[in-house]
Every structure is written in C-alpha cells, then in structure tokens.
Amino acid sequence: MNRKWRLLLLFCACLLLLSGCACKHEWVEADCVSAKTCSKCGETEGEALGHDWIEATCTEPKTCARCGETEGEALGHDWAEATCTEPKTCARCGETEGEALDHDWAEATCTEPKTCARCGETEGVALGHDWTEATCTEPKTCTRCGETEGEALGHSVEEWTITTESTCTEPGEQTGVCTVCEETVKEPLELAEHTPGDWEVITEATEGTPGERVQHCAVCGGELAREEFTLTPEEIKQQYIDKCSTYTYEEIARNPDAYSGEYAKLKGEVIQVMEDGDTYTLRVNITQKRYGWTDAILVSYTKQSSSEPRILEDDIVMLYGMLFGTYTYETVMGNEMTVPLMFAEYVDIQ
Numbered sequence: 001m002n003r004k005w006r007l008l009l010l011f012c013a014c015l016l017l018l019s020g021c022a023c024k025h026e027w028v029e030a031d032c033v034s035a036k037t038c039s040k041c042g043e044t045e046g047e048a049l050g051h052d053w054i055e056a057t058c059t060e061p062k063t064c065a066r067c068g069e070t071e072g073e074a075l076g077h078d079w080a081e082a083t084c085t086e087p088k089t090c091a092r093c094g095e096t097e098g099e100a101l102d103h104d105w106a107e108a109t110c111t112e113p114k115t116c117a118r119c120g121e122t123e124g125v126a127l128g129h130d131w132t133e134a135t136c137t138e139p140k141t142c143t144r145c146g147e148t149e150g151e152a153l154g155h156s157v158e159e160w161t162i163t164t165e166s167t168c169t170e171p172g173e174q175t176g177v178c179t180v181c182e183e184t185v186k187e188p189l190e191l192a193e194h195t196p197g198d199w200e201v202i203t204e205a206t207e208g209t210p211g212e213r214v215q216h217c218a219v220c221g222g223e224l225a226r227e228e229f230t231l232t233p234e235e236i237k238q239q240y241i242d243k244c245s246t247y248t249y250e251e252i253a254r255n256p257d258a259y260s261g262e263y264a265k266l267k268g269e270v271i272q273v274m275e276d277g278d279t280y281t282l283r284v285n286i287t288q289k290r291y292g293w294t295d296a297i298l299v300s301y302t303k304q305s306s307s308e309p310r311i312l313e314d315d316i317v318m319l320y321g322m323l324f325g326t327y328t329y330e331t332v333m334g335n336e337m338t339v340p341l342m343f344a345e346y347v348d349i350q
C-alpha cells in the first residue's frame with residue numbers, strides 16, 4: 001500500500017516538471033517605468049528603475065536624466081538689470097544679456113568729486129572753491145560756482161554832499177566818492193520830520209461823552225495821530241456858554257412860554273440873596289438904565305464848587321442857564337408877584 005502512494009507522488013512530480021514554460025526568453029532591460037520584460041512572452045523580472053530627475057533650470061523644465069521625460073516648465077531667467085560695471089545678469093544661472101551701462105559721470109565741483117549720476121561712485125576729490133576777495137559791492141565769491149561768503153565790504157565815504165533835500169514824503173539824496181574803489185556813491189537820506197498841524201475835531205466831545213480828533217502834517221497832509229479827548233471843566237463851561245443867547249426882559253416876560261427851555265445869558269444886579277449851603281435863590285434886575293438896574297427875574301443856582309465865592313446883594317453878575325417860564329410868589333407885603341424864572345448853570349461875578 002505504501003508503495004502505491006510513493007508511485008503516485010512520483011507521477012505527480014513528473015507532471016509538474018513537464019508543465020513548466022519551455023520559452024527561450026528575449027529580455028528587454030528595465031527602464032524608468034517598466035521592469036525587465038521578455039519580449040516574447042511578457043514575463044517580467046525585477047522592478048521599474050524609476051525616474052532620475054534633474055531639477056528645472058532657467059531654460060529647461062524638470063527632466064529625467066535617464067529617459068528624457070519632463071515635468072512642469074522652465075523657470076525663466078531672474079534678471080538683475082545692468083549696472084555701470086555689469087551687464088544684465090540672471091541671478092539664478094548667471095547668464096548675461098547686453099553690456100554694462102558704463103558710468104554717467106558728472107564732473108567734479110567745488111564741493112563734490114567726480115560722481116556717477118547712475119550709481120553714485122566717485123572718482124578723485126572735490127575741486128574746492130576758487131575765492132575772489134570781497135569788494136565794496138560784492139562779498140567774497142567763488143569764481144567757479146558763484147557761492148558767496150560773508151558780505152560786501154561797503155563803500156567808505158569820508159565826505160558827503162547833499163544833492164537833494166528830504167521832505168516828509170520823499171527821501172533826499174547825498175553823493176560822495178569811495179576812498180577804497182573811487183566810485184561815486186549815491187545814498188538816500190532819511191525822510192524829514194513831519195510838521196504837526198492843528199488838531200481837527202472829528203466828533204465833538206460833550207460833558208459826558210469823549211470826542212475824537214485827528215492831527216495831520218501841515219506839509220503833506222498825512223495823518224499823524226488820532227485820539228479821543230474829553231473836555232476840561234473850563235471847556236465844558238465855554239461849550240455851555242456858546243449855546244446861550246442874549247434876551248431882553250421884555251422878550252422873556254411878555255412871552256415866557258415861547259422862551260421856556262431856551263439857553264440864555266443875562267447880565268444884571270443882585271437885589272436879593274437867599275442862601276442855603278451851596279444853593280442860591282436870587283432876585284436879579286437884568287435891565288440896565290441910566291440910573292441903575294430894573295426888571296427883576298428869579299434865579300435858582302447851585303455852585304459848581306464849594307470854593308466859588310459867595311454871591312452878595314449888589315453884585316453885578318453874568319448868568320448862564322435855561323429859562324423856565326415864570327414863577328409866582330408872595331411878597332412881604334402879601335402881594336403876588338410873577339416874574340421870569342431861570343435855572344442858572346454858571347454865575348460869574350463881574
């Protein structure tokens with residue numbers, strides 16, 4: 001029984017040997033994408049080699065060194081523009097295009113060496129200034145660039161002659177000869193002083209309000225000064241007096257209402273004085289006749305200052321004030337008397 005199994009196993013082994021490939025292989029060597037392969041039967045051996053890449057350059061894409069296959073695109077040049085000393089150059093591969101630009105020289109000046117306007121490179125040194133000394137009319141000056149230093153010396157004249165006198169609006173002129181350069185020199189004179197004229201009142205002042213006045217030059221008419229001004233007590237009095245008019249007793253007694261409120265100046269003789277401190281009530285005769293004064297009026301007056309002298313009977317006075325119609329009073333005899341009434345602002349004792 002065991003012998004039969006052994007013969008069966010031997011028979012199977014022979015069948016396996018007889019069933020193997022009987023092809024005589026013709027191999028195609030492996031490449032980047034394919035393993036070593038029989039061109040007759042297609043049998044393979046081993047694996048594909050894979051690509052051997054060379055990185056992309058400015059002009060070539062990424063390329064397999066083995067099979068030549070490419071991937072992507074060439075990088076293109078990374079140009080650095082041409083300079084004075086170098087042509088246009090690729091920063092990646094060093095390839096050049098064209099030529100260097102050469103220097104664009106600006107010639108040396110007094111303060112700067114010869115310099116390339118393009119790259120700033122310098123050559124040599126600055127020339128330095130070529131100074132001409134200052135004169136009467138020009139400062140120290142460089143003949144090369146025109147730069148100046150300091151100021152002109154100015155003329156030196158020892159004796160001047162006035163050729164045109166100054167006025168208050170036009171400067172005059174004087175001439176002389178410079179002792180340094182011998183040039184005839186003309187020089188303007190200062191304006192003459194203005195001649196102040198009288199003050200001109202623009203707005204009249206009153207007792208309680210300042211006025212305005214202006215002063216002009218008497219020669220040219222130009223305005224020299226402008227100011228506010230107030231009246232002195234004397235001016236206030238004179239201003240009051242100037243608006244007073246003279247009236248007769250006949251006028252103010254016959255038509256008292258017509259003259260009520262009018263400013264009046266009346267001269268007369270004091271015939272009665274009633275004094276209460278600085279306030280007076282006076283009876284004054286205002287009509288002068290050959291043998292004395294007649295025609296009494298009643299006057300109310302308060303002194304401007306306590307330093308004024310007292311008013312006494314028989315004083316001759318000048319009255320300045322406002323008429324106020326008539327006033328009726330009872331005499332010592334019991335009779336009524338009606339007389340013109342005046343409120344005096346000023347009383348001058350003659």
